[in-house]
Amino acid sequence: MIPIDPAELTFTAIRAQGPGGQNVNKVATAVxxxxxxxxxxxxxxxxxxxxxxxxxxxxxEGVIVIKAQTARTQERNRAEALARLQALVDAAAHVDPPRRPTKPTRASQRRRLDHKSQRGAIKAGRGRGGLSTD
Structure with a gap:
């Protein structure tokens, strides 16, 4: 987890969208x-x-803008926005190790080919008349 310097963050209180009655229309709880x-x-x-x-x-311009408006208080929305930013930074910090290609084992190759020939025999037996030796 990479720490984020609080001095680099800018919080703005805005009015939340959506239903909520008088409170959402009067109080700027969204962040x-x-x-x-x-x-x-x-x-x-x-x-x-x-x-x-x-x-x-x-x-x-390279600015991350996160809007949090689900909670009823500004403090909770501020904490949620900070958590979302931290998750975004943590996801960018994570690097998957490079994939090393492997070869199938000799036994797995043999099983695959045996299964293919069994299926081929089943399908060959579905034909009309079968094999005739006239």
Missing amino acids: QLRFDIAASSLPEAVRLRLLAGSDSRISR
Whole structure:
């Protein structure tokens, strides 16, 4: 897990969308988090993988914009937005090990060929008339 410097984050309180009555119309509980990838203190490899990704939350300028509005309080939405950003950075930091191709064993090749010949014999026996020795 790569720590994210809180000084590099910009939080903006906005009004949430959708149903919710008077509270959602009056109180700015939704949170918009902005994180500039290029100006961040992330390792270079993680930054490049984030910018190369095709996530719709990353703008052309290289700014991640995350909007959290599911909770009723601004603090919970702020924590949710931060957790989503951390998950995005952690996913970019994870690199799968390179795949080493392997060869099938001799026994598995033999089983495959035996099964093929059995199936071929079954299908050959389905024909009309069968084999005649006239």
